[in-house]
Amino acid sequence: MEIISLKGINKVYRTNEIETLALENVNLEVEKGEFISIMGPSGCGKSTMLNIMGLLDTPTSGTIEICGNNIKDFNDREMAKFRNKTLGFVFQSFHLINSLNVIDNVEVPLLYRKISSSERTKLAKEVLDRVGLSHRTRHMPSQLSGGQCQRVAVARAIVGNPEIILADEPTGNLDSKMGAEVMELLHKLNKEDGRTIVMVTHNESQAKQTDRTIRFFDGRRVE
Amino acid sequence: MIKQYFIQAIGQLKQHPLISSINIMGTSLAIFLIMLVVMINNIGILSFSPESNRDRFLHGSCISIGNKDWGDDSMSSSNGPMSLKSINEIYKSLKTPECVTAYTIFPSTVVASIPGQNLVNLEMRETDAEYFKVFDYTFLDGKPYNKEEVESHIPLAVITESTARSIFGTSKGVIGKNMLINYSSCKVVGVVKNVSILAEKGFSEIWVPIGTISPTATYHDNSGIMGAFSATILAKDRDDFDDIRKEYNKRLDGYNKSLEPTGFHIIPRSRPYDQETENQVIGANLEPDVNKARKIEITIYVILLIVPAINLASMTHSRLRQRMIEVGVRRAFGSTHMQLLNQIIIENMIITLIAGIIGLILSLIFANTMASEFFQVKWNPSLTETQIDFSMLFQPKIFIYAILFCFVLNILSCGIPAWRASRSNIVNSLGGKIM
Numbered sequence: 222m223e224i225i226s227l228k229g230i231n232k233v234y235r236t237n238e239i240e241t242l243a244l245e246n247v248n249l250e251v252e253k254g255e256f257i258s259i260m261g262p263s264g265c266g267k268s269t270m271l272n273i274m275g276l277l278d279t280p281t282s283g284t285i286e287i288c289g290n291n292i293k294d295f296n297d298r299e300m301a302k303f304r305n306k307t308l309g310f311v312f313q314s315f316h317l318i319n320s321l322n323v324i325d326n327v328e329v330p331l332l333y334r335k336i337s338s339s340e341r342t343k344l345a346k347e348v349l350d351r352v353g354l355s356h357r358t359r360h361m362p363s364q365l366s367g368g369q370c371q372r373v374a375v376a377r378a379i380v381g382n383p384e385i386i387l388a389d390e391p392t393g394n395l396d397s398k399m400g401a402e403v404m405e406l407l408h409k410l411n412k413e414d415g416r417t418i419v420m421v422t423h424n425e426s427q428a429k430q431t432d433r434t435i436r437f438f439d440g441r442r443v444e
Numbered sequence: 445m446i447k448q449y450f451i452q453a454i455g456q457l458k459q460h461p462l463i464s465s466i467n468i469m470g471t472s473l474a475i476f477l478i479m480l481v482v483m484i485n486n487i488g489i490l491s492f493s494p495e496s497n498r499d500r501f502l503h504g505s506c507i508s509i510g511n512k513d514w515g516d517d518s519m520s521s522s523n524g525p526m527s528l529k530s531i532n533e534i535y536k537s538l539k540t541p542e543c544v545t546a547y548t549i550f551p552s553t554v555v556a557s558i559p560g561q562n563l564v565n566l567e568m569r570e571t572d573a574e575y576f577k578v579f580d581y582t583f584l585d586g587k588p589y590n591k592e593e594v595e596s597h598i599p600l601a602v603i604t605e606s607t608a609r610s611i612f613g614t615s616k617g618v619i620g621k622n623m624l625i626n627y628s629s630c631k632v633v634g635v636v637k638n639v640s641i642l643a644e645k646g647f648s649e650i651w652v653p654i655g656t657i658s659p660t661a662t663y664h665d666n667s668g669i670m671g672a673f674s675a676t677i678l679a680k681d682r683d684d685f686d687d688i689r690k691e692y693n694k695r696l697d698g699y700n701k702s703l704e705p706t707g708f709h710i711i712p713r714s715r716p717y718d719q720e721t722e723n724q725v726i727g728a729n730l731e732p733d734v735n736k737a738r739k740i741e742i743t744i745y746v747i748l749l750i751v752p753a754i755n756l757a758s759m760t761h762s763r764l765r766q767r768m769i770e771v772g773v774r775r776a777f778g779s780t781h782m783q784l785l786n787q788i789i790i791e792n793m794i795i796t797l798i799a800g801i802i803g804l805i806l807s808l809i810f811a812n813t814m815a816s817e818f819f820q821v822k823w824n825p826s827l828t829e830t831q832i833d834f835s836m837l838f839q840p841k842i843f844i845y846a847i848l849f850c851f852v853l854n855i856l857s858c859g860i861p862a863w864r865a866s867r868s869n870i871v872n873s874l875g876g877k878i879m
Contacts, residue, residue, distance in 0.1 A: 277776055277870040298780050305778025316773045316874065320455030325448065332445055333778035377777070 223286075224385065224417050225251035225274060230283035232269055232440075243269045244280070245440045253384070256411040256418045258428040261437035267421045268389055270437065274419060275387045276304050288384060305333050309378030311388035311407075315370040317362040323373050324349065324358040330381040348376040352406060368399030375406055379416070386410065388420040392427065404430065449787055453794040460763070467759050468799040471857075474752035475803025475849060476810070478745060480818070482845045483811050483837055485741055487642050487819055488723035492836040494579040494639055494646035500542075501578075502677040502688060502716035503645070504535055505549060506728035509669055512707045521711055523728035525549040527664040527671030528654070533702075534695040534710075535675040540688045542680045545578040547571040548660055549674040551648040554626045556611055564610050568625060569648035570660055576602075578678045579646040586619040586634035594653040601625065602634035602651040625650060625657050640831045642819055645676055667706040677716055685718060692716060749849065753856035760792060761861040771865050772873030781866045788862035793854045800850035808837055 232244040244266045251257055259267045272278040273285065276292060285292040288307055295303060309330075317326050327345040336344075349355050352372040362370055371391060378386055388407065392400030404427055410416045420431065428434045436443050457464040491498040507526050510517040531546045538544055551567035576588035581602075589600045601623065605615040612618045615635055622629050630652060641647045654660070654673075664671045679688055693712065700709045713731055714721075724732035764771070774784055811818065815832035865873075 272871050275776070277772075277874070301775070301778050301780040301783075304776065310776050312773075312874065314769075316769055318452075318770045318773065320452050320459050321448075325451060328448075329774065330777040332448060333780075333783065338447065381777075 222253045223250045224253040224255075224288055225249070225419070226284075226286040227270075227274065228284045228286075230270075230273060230280045230285070232266070232273065232278070233281045243440050244273070247283070247440075247442050249274075249435065249442065251417060251419060253417055254411070254415045255433065256408070256431045257420070257433045257435060258431040259419065259421045259435050259437065260423070260425070260428050261443075265437040266440040267437045269440075271387055271389050271419065271421050275308055275310060276300055277310075301333070305330055305381060307383050307385060309381065309383040309386045311371070311374050311378050311386065311391045313390040313393040315362075315367075315374045315394070317370055317373055317377075319362050321362075322358070323354065323360050323362070323365070326362065326373055327376045327380050329377060334381070344380055345376070348380045349373075351379075352376045366399070367395050368402055371395060371399070371403050372406065375403065375410075379410060379414075383416070385417045385419070388418065390421055390423065392422070392424065400424075400427075446790070449790045450794055452787075453791040456763070456767075456791065457795065460766075463759070463763065464795075467756065467763075468795065468802065470752060470756055470759070471796055471799030471853065472803040472806065474749070474756070474853060475800045475846065476806045478748045478849050479804055479807035479842070479846055480810060481744060481748060482842065482849075483807065484818055486841065486845075487836070488644070489720050490836065490839055490841060492640075492643065492839075493637075494581045495643045496580045497578070497678055498719040499682060500679045501719050501722075502541075502679060502685060503719070503722040504531075504675040504677070504716040505722065505725070506674070507670065507715070508711040508713055508729055509666060509708050510711050511666075511709075517711050521729055522666060522670065524670050526673050526675070527668050528673055529664070529668050530671070530699070530710075531673050531675045533699045534692060535677065535716075537695055538677065538688060538691050540679075540684055540691050541677045543574050543577045543678040544675060545572055545574040545678075546654070546673050546675050547575050547645070548654075548672050552658070552660075554650065554657070556607070556623055556625050556650065558611055558621075558623050561611070566607055566610075566649040567647070568650040568652060568657065570654045570656075570658070571651050572654055575651070578676050579643075581634075581636040581639070581646070584615065584635045584637060585617075586632070588634055588651075589653050597653065597656050599628060599630040599656045600633045600653060601630040602636060603632055604636055604638045604649050606638050607649045608632070608635050625652065628657055630657065638831070640833070640836065642832070642836070645674070667703070667708050669703065669706075669708055669710070675716075689716065745849070749853055749856060753853055756853070756857035757861060760858040764788065764861050764865045768865070768868065768873045769876050771868060772870050772875075775870045775873065784866040785862050788865060789854065789858060792858040792862070793851065796850045796854040796857075797847075800846055800853075804842075804846045808834060811837055 227247060227249040230244050230247040234241040234243055247270060259270060261267045273280050324345050327349060328341045331341040331344060349358055352375055354369060354372055357369065392403050395403060407418055411418050422428055506524050507530060508521045508523045510521050514520040528546060535544050548570045551569040553565055554568040555563040556566045557563045573589060573591040573594045584605055588602055593600055608615040608618045611623050612621065618632050618635060621632050623632060639647050660672045677688060679685060696710055696712060703709055721732050721734050724734055724737050771784060812832050812834065819832060
């Protein structure tokens, strides 16, 4: 069963002087529970693809269907709600909020739901326990290692129980040991929870561990 | 959610201590300056002892009279305080108010002492007994003189605690003692807390029944219409003002009829004035323009808010530029434009309120220490220095003004940067790209 379906996606960046084709007629289907990786050289459009898939960016043309919903019809409010319920993001640079401690960072997605403060804390503690950081709840991001930061970011991505996790080079800023830990965590989420994961990576061996690898070159899907 | 905003606002302050300090200082100074102007503008309207009922006051400080031989009233009139006869006819006979008092328009300087001691210059006001019902003095000892004592012209005096100290060397145990006022003996019946000169109608250092010390009661001019007295009406409720004015106009018509043989008549104007209007009086022959005064006041406030807001807006903008990744993260995890806009404005409001409290405290301290330089009554016939205490300015209206200005300053300084941040492209925000 398809959980993500992208058809005829084009993305053109325009400035006053030039027009850049970032994605050209891309079609992609992702099955529910699948763990796929997207690979390609820098600037080939893989992150643009992931952003469009995550509704962080809009395509110039083409249709996006996620969990059977045609995204074209969504307004800002519906789009935000959909992202909040269905999608979880893991970024290369973690993107934790420095002025919030670990548990407050993890609670961020829950702030946009009608959930009580105690329930938010309970859910955040549960996911922090899952990523092995239950002893770091009151620490600030600046007090954590890179691997710990990324595990907090994973906890934040899954706290709202989204069906899809989109990870943009989640191990890109980590050493190999920490990278392996994060990959293990993502695989665990895929296998145990059945979450669909789409991961952009430059790491061939990590890509090989996923169900399927999609390759991009010059804005086009090549494999 | 609000708790999170609060945590984050404080977190932001801690993260950038220098920028935060400058921001808070700038906002504090802006609020300080504007609150000082608010206090100066409002000291004549705010209620404080002994004028705690200013919201229920209607004043008849002066009258304007014309004469058939003087020509057009707008060209020629005589203006000033009233005789007791005029006050009795048009004010004291009113039935609608709770109370009406007559008193000398200004305190006069007298010499006071006890036999064998040096003379002291003090301010004295002559009043009726109702004066102490309309104005609420804090009696430290004794009580005010009553109606019978006033009518009997018994030489009694209510004095302030500082007067008691300068005459008797103490403010305690002076009730029943005699003192000399302009060389006439007077018995002290009450000691009250000192009164600020900013309580224009209530200020004095000695109060005596009308006509006991000086011949003021018999002084009159223009066929006995004008004299040395003013009247203040204490309404039961502000809603009664219209009814009181209607009744006043009826009394005035009747009084004018009785004055016809003299050729004089009282020009109605829109008296009696409420406290705000009375505060705008610049001459007894001129009708105060409250609307114009309000417009000027609002214009001053707007200028005082916009100038710092422009400076603070650039600071807010630069702080938000440093938070663009956070903006992107929040949008990615489900925040709508509006939620993000609210968050930024509320966070900024928390900082503005902290700064506002500092600014308000600074303005109260400054007003208190520099009172004589900043706070003046319109007509001050005495050399008494202006005194202010916190209770005069520590009032709900001042707090409402402070919160209102904080809110407006917040919207002006962070509204546009917040709106731009909330509308920025998510991918650009995540890339830390500026708005």
